[in-house]
Amino acid sequence: MNLYIWLFVALVAFIVEMATPSALLTIWFTIGASFAALLAYLDFNFFIQIIGFILVSSLSFVFLRPFLVKLVKVKATNTNADRLIGTEVTLTESLSSEKWGAVEIAGLRYSVSCTHPTNLEKGTLVKVVALKGARLIVEKVKGE
Numbered sequence: 001m002n003l004y005i006w007l008f009v010a011l012v013a014f015i016v017e018m019a020t021p022s023a024l025l026t027i028w029f030t031i032g033a034s035f036a037a038l039l040a041y042l043d044f045n046f047f048i049q050i051i052g053f054i055l056v057s058s059l060s061f062v063f064l065r066p067f068l069v070k071l072v073k074v075k076a077t078n079t080n081a082d083r084l085i086g087t088e089v090t091l092t093e094s095l096s097s098e099k100w101g102a103v104e105i106a107g108l109r110y111s112v113s114c115t116h117p118t119n120l121e122k123g124t125l126v127k128v129v130a131l132k133g134a135r136l137i138v139e140k141v142k143g144e
Helices: 002-019 027-041 046-072 080-084
Strands: 088-093 101-105 108-114 125-132 135-140
Touching: 002 027, 002 046, 027 046, 080 125, 101 135, 108 125
Parallel strands: 108 135
Antiparallel strands: 088 101, 088 125, 101 108, 125 135
């Protein structure tokens, strides 16, 4: 009877893991429950099965997690907007700590904010240093 319980636990943990791809939440319990099912099949008592489940789940977490994290790591996908980083442009609308400014690049208007609280007037030369959502983060070009 314990065999079916452990197989059920392993199956549920596996289904939860498949529902959360690359999260590595319950794969450890799948491995531990599978080992406990093997112990149940070999007629070990329930206490030994529980110890085996806890031990194998813990060991698989400690030793397999670093390897699996590298294996399933999701890499960030660059967008075309990333090419704007490093571009020097002129503000088309003034910028303050209370109000976003604007720039125009290749005929497109972008909202901008600054890396630190400051007031920059329209016509100031700025450099795009980051992208936050649909907003460009800029800083004043040195020497301007």
